[in-house]
Amino acid sequence: MSTAIAERDAVASPADSGAEDAIQSYLVTFIIRRFDPETDSEPRWVDYDVELYPTDRVLDALHKIKWEVDGSLSFRRSCAHGICGSDAMRINGRNRLACKTLIKDLDISQPIYVEAIKGLPLEKDLIVDMEPFFASYREVQPFLIANSKPEPGKERIQSPAERAIFDDTTKCILCAACTTSCPVFWTDGQYFGPAAIVNAHRFIFDSRDDAGDVRLDILNDKEGVWRCRTTFNCTEACPRGIEVTKAIAEVKQAILRH
Template identity: 75%
Template sequence: MATPTLEKREAGFADSPYITATFRIRRFNPEVSEHAVWEDFQIEIDPKERVLDALHKIKWDVDGSLTFRRSCAHGICGSDAMRINGKNRLACKTLIKDINPEKPITVEAIKGLTVLKDLVVDMEPFFQAYRDVMPFLITKGNEPTRERLQSAEDRERFDDTTKCILCAACTSSCPVFWNDGQYFGPAAIVNAHRFIFDSRDEAGEQRLEILNDKDGVWRCRTTFNCTDACPRGIEVTKAIQEVKRALITRRF
């Protein structure tokens, strides 16, 4: 018997909330082959569930060898960034009903980073760029005896870039990063921005010089892919432009 369509179920023609959805996953296992292949999985699932729920169902009930990262499952840890229907998203924040489950849903690893297995990539180059911009408060003098106070206005200056969860969705959506993995990438620049414009920090000039490198902020071509991909809604392109402006004017 044919499975009722999503539209019919939502219109009340069927009591069951479940649909049959096809997930087309790009599989790669270096122990088996040097080439990646696409594999289809058909599962019964409530369209109000998330792509992460579907991946769990496939791994637990169909093929235990399917490999992917996830941790908190609530859009905070950033572990489960992947390309879903050709767009970088967090699997734990993407509802199946929002990505047209009437057609096969494609799932693959994010681009620009070496795939280790299935949906898992080597994040070390990404985190090295993050470490290189010194993503921590740097001050001079003796340790203070009380909290470093900051006005609400000063805090607001870099509030947007504090939201980064290091999921790499922005960096792995960047065409420049795809073609040259030496580029710092949007996420590293965003985290540099967070401290460059922090009124309590005293290493802004040092970070700007790091980003003034040939693989730094000037490699950005302002395609807005990073802003579109950010699951936290950070205005990534705006932050990059503010860092460029600070490099030119030395005002921050």
């Protein structure tokens, strides 16, 4: 071995050893509520021990369980970056996105409980039927309705101040975390739910839209905004930080002025 190589190894080895010591993994217990409609009459809790790093996410743990321990575990995920909203689930009793929940932010001295979001029909393990959720979303007509052509040119002009009125509710990713955290939604299958109201808000207050009155009439129904009990569960659950309860209150005020 040359002198240069020996000197390089002598310098590199302590650094490498220190880097390895700095990255510590932990054995974390996950207790997951499993349900297979082909074999189970009721959901059951199953525990798994997974070796993880503090910077891993709950989604990483679920991947590790599925890929290395039990391939039958079923859950939804897509982008894994908090944009698609596919992996909303209850983690330690709170609605969260698995891809945005870091292991270091949970108390790993205790088991981590994971189950499907509530209030929607359970299909398998952590997967629920989202159709009732999207049916409510479609019912509020969540798209721009304009009765006139833009003048001049092809753009519909809007000031920054006009945009700011509804900017917060444009952030919704339809993950259903807010709606399925709502106690009213759990007990009343007809309630539109926070997410539908948020998406109605986005167009009700859009200066370019001409169908705000129509949406206000829809939400003035007995299963509309008046079913909200202002518990703030929805605001707390939103992974995008939308002030959901505030948006619902603004829609209520708009109905009263309507």
